[in-house]
Amino acid sequence: MLAALLGQQGLQTVVLERREVPFTEPRAIAFDPETLRTIQRIGRLDALAHTLELDVPVGYYNGRGQLLARMTSTAKRYGFSPRGTFYQPELEAAIAGALDGYPSVSVFRGITVGDVADLGSHTCLSMTDTAGAIHRLNARYTIACDGGASRIRERLGIAFDGSTFAEKWLVVDVQHDDYPHREIRFFCNPKRPAVTLPVSKNRRRWEFLLMPGDDEACFADQDNARALIEALSGSSPRYIERSLVYSFHARIAERFRSGRIFLAGDAAHVTPPFAGQGLNGGIRDAANLAWKLAAVCQGRMRDPVLDTYDAERRAHTHAMTALAVRLGSAIMPTSRSRAFVRDLAMKTMWAIPSQRARLDRGDVIPSPSIDRSSLVNWAAGRPVGQMIPQPVIQIAAGETLLDTLLGPGFSLIGIDVDPREALSPADFATAEALQARLVHLGPGGDGLDTAGELTQWIGLKRGMLLVRPDRFLVDRIPVERPGDKLAWMRRAYHVVASPARANQAERTAA
Ligand SMILES: Cc1cc2nc3c(=O)[nH]c(=O)nc-3n(C[C@H](O)[C@H](O)[C@H](O)COP(=O)(O)OP(=O)(O)OC[C@H]3O[C@@H](n4cnc5c(N)ncnc54)[C@H](O)[C@@H]3O)c2cc1C
Incomplete structure (x- = not known):
């Protein structure tokens, strides 16, 4: 494997x-x-x-x-x-x-x-x-x-x-x-x-x-x-x-x-x-x-x-x-x-x-989690550190499981918000460095969580979920979070900033 x-x-x-x-x-x-x-x-x-x-x-x-x-x-x-x-x-x-x-x-x-x-x-x-x-x-x-x-x-x-x-x-x-x-x-x-x-x-x-x-x-x-x-x-x-x-x-x-x-x-x-x-x-x-x-x-x-x-x-x-x-x-x-x-x-x-x-x-079975990890923004509160559920998502072609939209790498899932519109240029650079896929769940987006399973689980009506390739939730980001939302991650994940990306982010920010 x-x-x-x-x-x-x-x-x-x-x-x-x-x-x-x-x-x-x-x-x-x-x-x-x-x-x-x-x-x-x-x-x-x-x-x-x-x-x-x-x-x-x-x-x-x-x-x-x-x-x-x-x-x-x-x-x-x-x-x-x-x-x-x-x-x-x-x-x-x-x-x-x-x-x-x-x-x-x-x-x-x-x-x-x-x-x-x-x-x-x-x-x-x-x-x-x-x-x-x-x-x-x-x-x-x-x-x-x-x-x-x-x-x-x-x-x-x-x-x-x-x-x-x-x-x-x-x-x-x-x-x-x-x-x-x-x-x-x-x-x-x-x-x-x-x-x-x-x-x-x-x-x-x-x-x-x-x-x-x-x-x-x-x-x-x-x-x-x-x-x-x-x-x-x-x-x-x-x-x-x-x-x-x-x-x-x-x-x-x-x-x-x-x-x-x-x-x-x-x-x-x-x-x-x-x-x-x-x-x-x-x-x-x-x-x-x-x-x-x-x-x-x-x-x-x-x-x-x-x-x-x-x-x-x-x-x-x-x-x-x-x-x-x-x-x-x-x-x-x-x-x-x-x-x-x-x-x-x-x-x-x-x-x-x-x-x-x-x-x-089966609640007696410990749920998949990464407790004590330094790669989780614990300040964001539960359920960070847990594996995200995988609901069925309504897409234009019918229905699919969530992970099909996420792909094999990192993903930033916007619930009723398009991550492309909610990120600062510096956050974009981080998302790009992580090769994160940006997914919008909501009307006019990439798909709809019709049963509202993710919304219920995350406890946010509008916000973003930062999910790792192994499907653990590492941040729960309300749209109101001020400043660069992914700044903590660059440090915690030892992300290598590419000079080209950093310059581009600075230029865009300027
Ligand atoms: C009776 C029984 C029931 C089980 N039931 C379950 C169950 O229901 N669910 C479950 O999840 N697990 C179960 N397990 C456990 C499961 O079988 C093992 O955890 C699993 O097979 C381990 O996989 P592994 O690849 O780590 O090790 P292994 O399967 O032991 O593979 C190790 C590999 O390394 C190779 N190797 C070793 N040394 C070297 C070397 N020096 N050089 C090159 N190659 C080497 C070996 O040839 C072997 O192919 C059960 C085990 C038993 C015995």
């Missing part, structure tokens, strides 16, 4: 992958709407459609099969289904397909990176090919996306603190599924906690907690997996694609940047899968880092803007990992007394209408 986003910006990018052929086993399975939004940016939604199972409800059931809580809302706040599943090899293939369209990206398979040296002005990678030949490559920046056991993280001496759970899970992927419930089902049964998820094309995932006394060595045997599935579903799966015992970890690297080297994806953070967050978190990393790297490498911003990657991603990563750990401890109790207390707590919450509505909407 990172390579695709960099390729979209025309950045010379080299992908080095140890495997000669793509990994074909599914691991990640649940998506977040922000992930689909990022895939929308690289134009691969159509290629992905066949592997998505959209609007899948989530249900939690106790040992007696009674419903404890359920999430069913299908509100498309970010333009897409709030939850659902995919088949990881197909998702990865759809994303990788984007690279064919970016001539500045080269992919080399069968290459194992041994080390990366930060030489101050650039990085130098040493690597081995399948024939054992050693190669070197110089790059301005290196991003280590080499998984949870990241060799690069280890070589940099970056601590990977957190915990590994004592509990182990059997993960079974089946095909030709005939389990009748189209739901992500958590069986919170103290006798053996389990989870099942429907996947596109009649596939299904089953997960079972190993209990004391289970023999791990033969637990993943197909006969055992079949027996466990049959006991829960009443029928034996026709085809088991894969059956494997996993340990889960919750760890976050002590820093995501070391000079010219960055960590992303599992190399930076690993989380238990109960909130379906590992791959989604990696895509958030890519969306955060890509535009910053492009802006720095293309001379539009200076290097310190890259320091914000760690601060912006860390708080949300912590929040998501904590959610996964909490969900894990709600699902995993194997003592009857703890399960009883859990059931009571969940049933009580479910009985309170306001709490039930919160759960149903």
Whole structure:
């Protein structure tokens, strides 16, 4: 994903992958709407459609099969289904397909990176090919996306603190599924906690907690997996694609940047899968880092803007990992007394209408945000720092999702005001330096937010929204704001002022 986003910006990018052929086993399975939004940016939604199972409800059931809580809302706040599943090899293939369209990206398979040296002005990678030949490559920046056991993280001496759970899970992927419930089902049964998820094309995932006394060595045997599935579903799966015992970890690297080297994806953070967050978190990393790297490498911003990657991603990563750990401890109790207390707590919450509505909407999931970022004009008040919703916009040709109007870069959206008329010459120069697209939503403009979703969210009847390429709102600008409205941004984003642009702005201002 990172390579695709960099390729979209025309950045010379080299992908080095140890495997000669793509990994074909599914691991990640649940998506977040922000992930689909990022895939929308690289134009691969159509290629992905066949592997998505959209609007899948989530249900939690106790040992007696009674419903404890359920999430069913299908509100498309970010333009897409709030939850659902995919088949990881197909998702990865759809994303990788984007690279064919970016001539500045080269992919080399069968290459194992041994080390990366930060030489101050650039990085130098040493690597081995399948024939054992050693190669070197110089790059301005290196991003280590080499998984949870990241060799690069280890070589940099970056601590990977957190915990590994004592509990182990059997993960079974089946095909030709005939389990009748189209739901992500958590069986919170103290006798053996389990989870099942429907996947596109009649596939299904089953997960079972190993209990004391289970023999791990033969637990993943197909006969055992079949027996466990049959006991829960009443029928034996026709085809088991894969059956494997996993340990889960919750760890976050002590820093995501070391000079010219960055960590992303599992190399930076690993989380238990109960909130379906590992791959989604990696895509958030890519969306955060890509535009910053492009802006720095293309001379539009200076290097310190890259320091914000760690601060912006860390708080949300912590929040998501904590959610996964909490969900894990709600699902995993194997003592009857703890399960009883859990059931009571969940049933009580479910009985309170306001709490039930919160759960149903998925409000317990931390919303995408860049808290503690220095790249946000916090003085403008909430919802700055949050991801903007993606409503359907009425345009001359019909309807479209908002991001289609915004394009892949920065955007300045005028609500009932044309940004071209509301900006000072200096602001124009800043917008130009950021390559921001100016969009007017309102009568006679580029489109109409007919449901008023953005107006409501922003709490402004007339004003502008400054939105980053990763769709976070960084400023909320009432038309009355005096002076240069974007002056703060030039400093915060380390924007490189082009002399030509500055002169032009001065001349226009004069
Ligand atoms: C059972 C299970 C269920 C999960 N469910 C979900 C879910 O529902 N939702 C979700 O979002 N996530 C889920 N995850 C997590 C998700 O699978 C991972 O977070 C995600 O695959 C990590 O992607 P990555 O690219 O960072 O790392 P990886 O997928 O591990 O990729 C790292 C790549 O780097 C390559 N590599 C490593 N070292 C080198 C080297 N020295 N040189 C060259 N190449 C190298 C590897 O070959 C590999 O291709 C789940 C994980 C498991 C195990």
